[in-house]
Amino acid sequence: MTNPLHTELCDRLGSRYPIIQTAMGWVARPELVAGTCNAGGFGFLAAGVMRADEVGPAIRRVRDMTDKPFGVNFHMFQPGAEQIVETLINERVRAVSFGRGPNKDMVARFRKAGILCVPTVGAVRHAQKMVELGVDMVVVQGSEGGGHTGAVASNILLPQVLDAVKVPVVAAGGYSDGRGLAAAITVGAVGIAMGTRFLLTKDCPVPEVTKQQYLKANVDDIIVTTKIDGLPQRVVRNKRIDAMEKASTLGLIWQSIQSGLEFKKMSGASYFDLIKSAKAMAHGGETTVWQLLMSANAPALYQRAMLGGDPESGLMGSGQVAGTIRELPTCNELIQRIMSEARARFTALGVPLDAAV
Ligand SMILES: Cc1cc2nc3c(=O)[nH]c(=O)nc-3n(C[C@H](O)[C@H](O)[C@H](O)COP(=O)(O)O)c2cc1C
Structure with missing residues (x-):
């Protein structure tokens, strides 16, 4: 058979x-x-x-x-x-x-x-x-x-x-x-x-409050942004993403530095480790200083949503299919x-x- x-x-x-x-x-x-x-x-x-x-x-x-x-x-x-x-x-x-x-x-x-x-x-x-x-x-x-x-x-x-x-x-x-x-x-x-x-x-x-936020999303709420680390990432749109999309270049650099320092405090990583992982998250190859700084954003912001239960000010990576899951x-x-x-x-x-x- x-x-x-x-x-x-x-x-x-x-x-x-x-x-x-x-x-x-x-x-x-x-x-x-x-x-x-x-x-x-x-x-x-x-x-x-x-x-x-x-x-x-x-x-x-x-x-x-x-x-x-x-x-x-x-x-x-x-x-x-x-x-x-x-x-x-x-x-x-x-x-x-x-x-x-x-x-x-x-x-x-x-x-x-x-x-x-x-x-x-x-x-x-x-x-x-x-x-x-x-x-x-x-x-x-x-x-x-x-x-x-x-x-x-x-x-x-x-x-x-x-x-x-x-x-x-x-x-x-x-x-x-x-x-x-x-x-x-x-x-x-x-x-x-x-x-x-x-x-x-x-x-x-993942904390229940974050999962509930995903369940509320429609297909249109799941967008691709390059503002996190310079590369296209698919995420659920929230207050954080709206702020990043609207921010000036200087504003993004400032957010990146703050998130990078927050990650350093949470993870106990050295500045050297921080730069190394930021570089890896950006491209793994040639990286501009700008992309490096933007990459410093990601770990602390993902952890806010995925570990800390703060879906609005964190990042929620997501496939489009979340818009159909209830x-x-x-x-x-x-x-x-x-x-x-x-x-x-x-x-x-x-x-x-x-x-x-
Ligand atoms: C929240 C989130 C985090 C992810 N983190 C990683 C990761 O750390 N490494 C990786 O290779 N892929 C990562 N991905 C991609 C997934 O492994 C997978 O390829 C993708 O989710 C498949 O598409 P789907 O979400 O439509 O099922 C992540 C995806 C999501 C939604």
């Missing part, structure tokens, strides 16, 4: 269903990752915003809550990246995802340790570059997606990347239900990856619902399904 809902993603990542919960800074904490994995999905822990010495304990905390495999996200420009690579190899996590800065040697080290490399990309050339580096799969994020985002919508980008690379491709950006899962698999993806939809679950440890299911309720909707689509099209999937 055919089984379109049991894909290579399930076999390689070891999840029951072809559904990934993506990394989200200050959101994809151990509780959410364990909730996803226990429900049959595959979760990524967001270590890109952690200090190197916090990563091992966070991995062990996930393991206290689930015996299922999971992944970890980080990036090579964060302070302590080399130490994080060592930790991930020692801990033998199932998969890693990374943004800017990977190289062939790093990918080879992970693969030699039996760890799958599953980066997220937002453009065809990035997918090709990652495949040249030797990654196992790519997650392709269309412009609907939350956080830093590209310019091409999922419907165009996914088939483009499927044509351009030979590794399995996972669809991301704008997914929230089983119709989307069935559609992505029909186009040729091995599954879907979702950020915003998992942020809006009961298992997600409730907070558990991860288990969400994943079961997505799977039964996807089965219903295939059944309606006359595709026979194995009852076990």
